[in-house]
Amino acid sequence: xxxxxxxxxxxxxxxxxxxxxxxxxxxxxxxxxxxxxxxxxxxxxxxxxxxxxxxxxxxxxxxxxxxxxxxxxxxxxxxxxxxxxxxxxxxxxxxxxxxxxxxxxxxxxxxxxxxxxxxxxxxxxxxxxxxxxxxxxxxxxxxxxxxxxxxxxxxxxxxxxxxxxxxxxxxxxxxxxxxxxxxxxxxxxxxxxxxxxxxxxxxxxxxxxxxxxxxxxxxxxxxxxxxxxxxxxxxxxxxxxxxxxxxxxxxxxxxxxxxxxxxxxxxxxxxxxxxxxxxxxxxxxxxxxxxxxxxxxxxxxxxxxxxxxxxxxxxxxxxxxxxxxxxx
Amino acid sequence: xxxxxxxxxxxxxxxxxxxxxxxxxxxxxxxxxxxxxxxxxxxxxxxxxxxxxxxxxxxxxxxxxxxxxxxxxxxxxxxxxxxxxxxxxxxxxxxxxxxxxxxxxxxxxxxxxxxxxxxxxxxxxxxxxxxxxxxxxxxxxxxxxxxxxxxxxxxxxxxxxxxxxxxxxxxxxxxxxxxxxxxxxxxxxxxxxxxxxxxxxxxxxxxxxxxxxxxxxxxxxxxxxxxxxxxxxxxxxxxxxxxxxxxxxxxxxxxxxxxxxxxxxxxxxxxxxxxxxxxxxxxxxxxxxxxxxxxxxxxxxxxxxxxxxxxxxxxxxxxxxxxxxxxx
Numbered sequence: 001x002x003x004x005x006x007x008x009x010x011x012x013x014x015x016x017x018x019x020x021x022x023x024x025x026x027x028x029x030x031x032x033x034x035x036x037x038x039x040x041x042x043x044x045x046x047x048x049x050x051x052x053x054x055x056x057x058x059x060x061x062x063x064x065x066x067x068x069x070x071x072x073x074x075x076x077x078x079x080x081x082x083x084x085x086x087x088x089x090x091x092x093x094x095x096x097x098x099x100x101x102x103x104x105x106x107x108x109x110x111x112x113x114x115x116x117x118x119x120x121x122x123x124x125x126x127x128x129x130x131x132x133x134x135x136x137x138x139x140x141x142x143x144x145x146x147x148x149x150x151x152x153x154x155x156x157x158x159x160x161x162x163x164x165x166x167x168x169x170x171x172x173x174x175x176x177x178x179x180x181x182x183x184x185x186x187x188x189x190x191x192x193x194x195x196x197x198x199x200x201x202x203x204x205x206x207x208x209x210x211x212x213x214x215x216x217x218x219x220x221x222x223x224x225x226x227x228x229x230x231x232x233x234x235x236x237x238x239x240x241x242x243x244x245x246x247x248x249x250x251x252x253x254x255x256x257x258x259x260x261x262x263x264x265x266x267x268x269x270x271x272x273x274x275x276x277x278x279x280x281x282x283x284x285x286x287x288x289x290x291x292x293x294x295x296x297x298x299x300x301x302x303x304x305x306x307x308x309x310x311x312x313x314x315x316x317x318x319x320x321x322x323x324x325x326x327x328x
Numbered sequence: 329x330x331x332x333x334x335x336x337x338x339x340x341x342x343x344x345x346x347x348x349x350x351x352x353x354x355x356x357x358x359x360x361x362x363x364x365x366x367x368x369x370x371x372x373x374x375x376x377x378x379x380x381x382x383x384x385x386x387x388x389x390x391x392x393x394x395x396x397x398x399x400x401x402x403x404x405x406x407x408x409x410x411x412x413x414x415x416x417x418x419x420x421x422x423x424x425x426x427x428x429x430x431x432x433x434x435x436x437x438x439x440x441x442x443x444x445x446x447x448x449x450x451x452x453x454x455x456x457x458x459x460x461x462x463x464x465x466x467x468x469x470x471x472x473x474x475x476x477x478x479x480x481x482x483x484x485x486x487x488x489x490x491x492x493x494x495x496x497x498x499x500x501x502x503x504x505x506x507x508x509x510x511x512x513x514x515x516x517x518x519x520x521x522x523x524x525x526x527x528x529x530x531x532x533x534x535x536x537x538x539x540x541x542x543x544x545x546x547x548x549x550x551x552x553x554x555x556x557x558x559x560x561x562x563x564x565x566x567x568x569x570x571x572x573x574x575x576x577x578x579x580x581x582x583x584x585x586x587x588x589x590x591x592x593x594x595x596x597x598x599x600x601x602x603x604x605x606x607x608x609x610x611x612x613x614x615x616x617x618x619x620x621x622x623x624x625x626x627x628x629x630x631x632x633x634x635x636x637x638x639x640x641x642x643x644x645x646x647x648x649x650x651x652x653x654x655x656x
Contacts, residue, residue: 014346020420024501035464035466035467042469045469046499047465048496048500055409078381082349086349111433112503119463132451134364134448135447135448137441137445138373139373140374141373169351171357171376172355176443
């Protein structure tokens with residue numbers, strides 16, 4: 001597979017940034033006596049966990065509000081970068097469109113630290129094997145239908161826009177997922193709240209597993225949150241259980257791709273989000289639910305930010321944000 | 329702590345890139361029946377591990393050779409980004425200086441996937457607890473002397489340049505380390521070889537734990553390697569055991585900071601690298617070993633790319649590369 005490197009495809013022309021960098025939000029210190037079984041590293045000490053890694057780029061003329069891009073299950077912030085087939089990611093597209101863009105790694109994922117303490121405690125014989133964290137990886141064969149590349153591995157939905165010729169690069173994006181070992185809400189949620197306050201008006205853009213996080217962040221504290229975009233959320237708030245007051249007057253978009261009704265995993269989630277949107281609007285909300293085929297965009301998988309028409313979708317989404325969530 | 333975000337410190341002026349993005353090198357597929365103990369994710373399937381995440385930025389006028397920045401133990405590519413006290417990282421400094429810059433996450437670190445299969449096998453009762461991978465984290469108290477902030481926690485060496493007022497942000501950079509569970513050479517090494525070939529003339533810049541990797545990469549295949557820079561390497565090749573032919577005519581710099589002789593961990597490593605440099609040069613090499621105090625730069629910790637004078641060191645290093653490893 002050809003991937004652009006030094007002096008390759010000239011692309012869309014130079015990109016000028018007024019600033020870029022990375023930092024962490026959130027985090028808490030824990031003391032442990034089971035950090036290591038290696039002679040070179042002491043077993044006892046203090047480490048920091050639950051922090052959230054954030055990388056940002058600021059355009060020279062940031063005329064749009066800051067976006068926070070939050071990846072889903074078994075993936076990292078890489079989700080939003082260069083696509084598997086080597087095209088521009090949403091991270092750069094939105095910067096070029098005038099949005100300061102913040103890409104995170106969820107707590108306990110990617111560059112956001114895990115604690116190995118429970119694993120080492122079991123290895124030392126100080127804890128039982130069934131106390132090990134339920135860390136999992138999604139194999140490509142079962143994940144195939146979850147990503148809606150087709151009804152089952154390796155069948156492909158007709159008109160599929162995911163660049164399956166570069167799927168090997170996509171499988172390399174997948175990482176182990178510790179989220180089932182973490183409390184609810186996920187520690188990413190208070191991290192997002194801290195970030196939103198710092199940005200003083202952020203649009204939180206989630207995907208899949210992280211779909212509920214921005215809603216939980218708004219429920220924690222609306223400060224600094226300008227709008228929510230949930231791309232193919234695994235869950236929306238439950239109108240039968242959750243308070244809908246945090247969503248009053250807040251621009252919310254729930255966006256799904258194609259082939260949703262053909263998916264036993266996603267069809268019920270779409271239905272659940274429809275009921276949330278209706279209830280939120282009845283309670284004074286400004287929520288919308290859009291299926292891409294309804295606006296004339298067809299063939300999208302669950303990984304729509306990497307599909308061949310990913311920048312068409314980004315362009316439409318940028319327009320939605322500009323219209324609903326105003327200027328910076 | 330103040331961290332630069334949207335519309336904060338204007339910094340050194342706009343940065344213009346001709347391109348940026350991310351991709352993976354290396355990786356192999358494994359099939360496992362112990363990927364998950366959660367009902368929502370199947371235990372059986374194929375995942376890819378051993379790949380190496382690479383993020384790159386290309387200046388508009390790339391007059392210098394491409395650099396590959398390789399982090400050390402218990403850290404990720406974040407090492408080279410914004411410093412804990414919010415200053416420009418080496419990743420951006422070198423791009424501004426005209427070097428295409430590639431920052432990696434070692435295999436099984438950061439955005440480069442681990443396999444959870446052995447952990448889940450033990451959790452399922454299919455393997456014994458002592459078969460768990462020796463994953464460890466370095467607690468800050470024992471790590472203090474390893475990073476040479478002082479002789480022991482929390483004492484500080486006089487004139488210390490590390491921004492200890494921002495140490496909380498540094499501790500958040502630290503992650504669990506799986507390297508002891510991996511074969512030798514680390515899977516990062518063939519990944520670096522693939523990357524060097526793609527870049528057609530790269531300078532491999534290592535730090536600490538990864539110090540030996542570029543040497544191992546050159547021993548595997550010199551193709552695409554223009555020079556090696558080992559910053560505070562945990563090990564250099566052993567002249568008594570290792571073939572020195574791969575280093576003939578190759579510009580090599582081994583660079584150490586300050587307070588090395590005061591460190592029982594680092595003093596022997598410095599001595600070992602001195603013996604390598606002498607032997608490599610006797611065998612037709614072009615190796616140099618520099619201690620920063622010898623060139624008038626004082627007070628540096630093991631994390632010299634984050635110290636308060638980090639850009640002075642980067643400036644000196646850029647000059648060394650330009651002189652010894654030529655133009656791109």
